[in-house]
Amino acid sequence: MRILIVGGTGLISSEIAAAAHAAGHDLTLLTRGRSSTVTPPPGAASIVADATDPLALRDALREYRDRGERFDAVLQSIAFTPEHVAQDVETFAP
Structure with missing residues (x-):
């Protein structure tokens, strides 16, 4: 599968x-391209954005x-409010 992980270098998303x-x-x-503690898995592509x-x-x-x-799946692990989730649905649904 082609998977987009929003995050991927944090405590949960890196695992x-x-x-x-x-x-x-x-x-x-x-x-955001700021993590200095966790490196992405080998071969993972990166997109830098907030x-x-x-x-x-x-x-x-x-x-x-x-x-x-297109991505087969999106894992969003940094949504904190219902509004943020609604924005993500609009962003990732297409």
């Missing part, structure tokens, strides 16, 4: 990314959509 990589999935991590800023997030994903690329 999920490692497990998905070990299972052979194709990973793309969307991070997931709490819906416009920045959509801009960062536009390149993938413009090329016709």
